Amino acid sequence: MGNDVWLGSNVVVRRGVTIGDGAIVGANSFVNKDVKPFEIVGGIPARTIKMRFTDDKIRMIQESKWWEKNLEEAKVIIAHLEKQGLFETDAP
Structure with a gap:
């Protein structure tokens, strides 16, 4: 099970x-x-419904490894990613 996984x-x-x-x-x-x-x-x-993000956005999020940081570092990284629009969905 990966990081930040959501299970219904x-x-x-x-x-x-x-x-x-x-x-x-x-x-x-x-x-x-x-x-x-x-x-x-x-x-x-x-079955696949859709991908949450483009391949480029997925790569950038995974490279950040925000889930391995302490809370304060993770907040800074997430804020940076949000400013780059990485947590906006690509689907309508």
């Missing part, structure tokens, strides 16, 4: 499945395949 209620994740950083799994989903970083999945079995 009643989600079942099969043993050995990897869920990447920043992924979102919809409620009542059955996850039987790996979920990419920042991918949104849902259903039975879980």
